[in-house]
Amino acid sequence: MKTIRVVIAGVGGQGTLLATRLIAETAIKQGLNVRIGETYGMAQRGGPVMGHIQIGEAYSPQIRPGEADALLGFEIAEATRRGVTYLKQGGLAIVNSKKMPPVEVISGMRKYPEEEELIRLLKRVSSRVAVFDATKLAEKAGDPIATNMVMLGALAVAGVLPFGEEEITATMKESIPARFLELNTKAFRLGAEAFRESK
C-alpha cells in the first residue's frame, strides 16, 4: 500500500489531538502501520499546533515538505501556513473558515488576513480546497468544542484515508465517553455532509 500522509493544523485547545488519535486507532484496527508526529508549543492553548499522520510504511514522524496527501486545517490562517509547505501538488485541503485571532491581532499589532487572500495563496499549491465553517456546525451539534469531529467527519468522506465513515465512527464509540458520544457523532455527521456539499 502507498503511504497516506495527512497534516493537521490548528490552534492549541481545538482538539486536534483527539482527531489524530481516532484516525490512528482506526488504522491500527485495520492492521495498518501508523506513525504520528506532533508539534505543540508551551502553552495549553493559543499556540499553533500541528500533527503529522502517516499510514503505511514511514520512518520519520515528520512528513517532508510537499508530500502530504491531505491537509486538515482547523483554523484558516494555520491551514494556509502549513498547507503551502506540506500539501503536495494536487493534494486535498479541508479548511475550517473559523478565524482565531492571535494576540498580535487582538492587541492591534497585526491585521488578520482576509479569507480570500489566504485561500488564494493555498490554491497556488493545490486547487482542491474545501472551505466551510466547521465551528458553526459544531455549535449546531451542541458545542463548539466538537469542531474536531466536524473536521474528522469531512476527512472521513473525502476518499483520502484507506477507510471511511463507518470504521471511524466505530472507533469513536469505543474511545469517546458515552456522555459525549451523541454530540461528537452529530458533529461528525454534519462535517461529512458539509464536505459532500462543498463539492
Added chain:
Amino acid sequence: MLLMGNEAIVRGALEAGIRIAASYPGTPASEIGNTLAEVAKEMGIHFEWSTNEKVAFEVAYGASMCNQRGLVSMKHVGLNVALDIMEMAALRSVKGGLVFVSADDPSQHSSGQEQDQRWLAKQNCVPALEPSDPQDAKDFTVYAYELSEKYQLPVMLRTVTRVSHMRSNVKLGKLQKLEREAKFDFEQFSYVVAGFDRLFYGREREANEKIAKIKVEFDSSPLNKLAMTGKEKVGVIATGQTYNYVMDALVKLGAKDKVAVLKLGTSNPLPEGLITKLLKGVEKILVTEEPDPFVELHVKALAKDANPRVELYGRINGKLPGEGELMPLTVDGVIAEMLGEKLPANPRADVEREAKDMIFGRMLTVCAGCPHRPSIYALKRAVKAVKGDLHKIVMNGDIGCYGLAWAPPMSYEDTYFCMGASLGVSQGMSQVGVDTIAWIGDGTFFHAAIPALMNAVQTKTNIKVVVADNSVTAMTGFQPNPQSGKTATGEPTKSISIEAIAKAVGVEHIEVTDAYDTKATEAAFKRMLQTEGVAMVISRRICATEAIRKMRPKRPVPYVVDESKCVGCKLCLSTFGCPGLNFDEAKKKASIDPTICMGCGVCAQVCNIDCIHGRDE
C-alpha cells in the same frame, strides 16, 4: 498497540517490574508521569509527582538500595536539579535497577535552552541509551533495567521531543511483578557495615572500569545495528531518532545499497568496535545526532587511529547546522552531497515567503479567563501608580504559564531564567540598590523558591514577591502540587499552604487576593510596594482551563459587548488582550467570541464605559 514514546517508556518499566516511580512534570517528559498516575494503583506500584527532580531521584534511589526497581523522569533541565544525587548514585552504585529519563528538547520547542544531557552521562560514568521510536523506547527501557542491575549503575534513557511525542504501533511484552523483598543492603551501602573508606574513596576508578566493560558489551548489543556489506564508500552513524531521517533519505534517494548505516542506540559508552569497523570500511562518514556533536566528537577521535583519511561530515565541519534539531530535508541534502548528487532547490520558496509575510506568527499567550492576565494587569497598574514608571523596578519572572507575562499586550516581565531564580536574582539586584519584584507561580514556589525566600528574610533584603497562584501545575497539564490536597494518584492528602510557609520563614507582610478582583488585587500590590523588607501578595484563582474541565459537560456562560454602548476605543484589547476579545472592523465595536470566552468577567472591569456584561445582567 498505539503508544506515544512517553507511554512506551512506562510500558517498558512495567514490563521490567518497577516497584516505584517519581517525576516532576516538564515538557516533553510530562506524559510519562501522567500515564504512571493513571495506572499506578492498578499495577500496585507507588507513583508520585515529587516536589522537584532531585527529590524524585532520591526517592527512587532509596528504593533501589532496598533492591526495588524504580523509574525517574524529567525534562532535560530537570536533570540539572537532580545532578547532585545522580552523580552519587553512579559512584556509590545502585542495587535495584534505577533508570532515569532525560527528555531533551532540541530546538527548544518548550524550553529555555536545548542543553544536551548526554554530556552529563559521560561526565558521570552513566550509560545512556537513545531510542529512535516508541518501539525502541519500550524495548530499551526493559533492557535498561538489566543493564542497571548487572553493573549496579543508574542508566539514562535519553529521549528527544520527537520520540517523546511520537506515536506508533508498539509490540508489547509481558507485564511483570518481581515480588522482591524490600531490604536495605547494609553490605553495599552502609558506612558502618561496609566501611567508610571502601564506600567513599576510589569509586571513580570502579565506575570507569564498569564503563569499559559496558563498552565491549555494546559492540554486540541489539541496540546497535550495523548494516554494511563492505562495498559502500559512504557510511552514516545515525543516533537515536535521527535514524528515521537517514532511512527516509536513503529510500528517497534510492541509495540503500550505497550507504552503510550504523543505527546507534547507545551513546555512552559508544560501541567503539562497531564504529571502528565502519570507519575502516568507508571513505566518507556522516554522524547524525541532536543537538550537539557529542557522538561526532568521539568518532573524530576514533578516526585518528582507525582511518585518519576518512572524510567526516556532521555538525563540526558545518555540513550540518551546529545546533538545533535536524530537519529531514537537511539530512537528504547532505547524504545526496556525499553520494555526488544534488537535490533541487525548494520549489515553494516564493509562496512560503508570501505566506510568512501575510500571516502573523501567533505568539503564545495565557488562555482566555486565565487568572494570571488580571494579576499582571493589576500589578502593572500598581507599579505605575506607586513608582511612576515601570522601569523604576525590575520585574523578575519565573518558569510557568505566568512566565508569558512578557508577551503583548501585557508586555510586563523583564527576566526569567530557571525554576525559582526570580527570588534569587531579585535579591542580588536589591542588595546593590535596584528595586525588584519576584513574580513566581505556586508550583515553582514549592519546587525551588523556599530556600531563596528564607535567604531574603535572613539577609533582610528588600524584595517584593508576587505568587501567581492558579493552584495547579498548569503549563505541563494540571498535575497536582503540594497545595492541591491530593496525591498524584488522586488520594486526599494535606494541602500545604504557601502563606503558612511564608509566615513560618518570617515574612511579615503577606496578603492573599482573588486574581479576578482587579481593584482589590491592585490595592494589595500597592500596599506591598509601599512596604519595606520582604513583602508578599498571593494572587489566587483556579486555572481557567482546569475550571472548565471541572465544569464539563456544562459550558461557561460567555460575556457580551453591548454594542449600543461600545465606543470602539479598544481599551480592552490594547491593555488586557484576552483571546476571547475581538474587534469588528466593519462595526468598529469590540466583540466577544462565545466559543472562547470562559465567563470570568474581568474584561468588564477593564472597560471604563461599562459596556461589557454577563448574559443575565
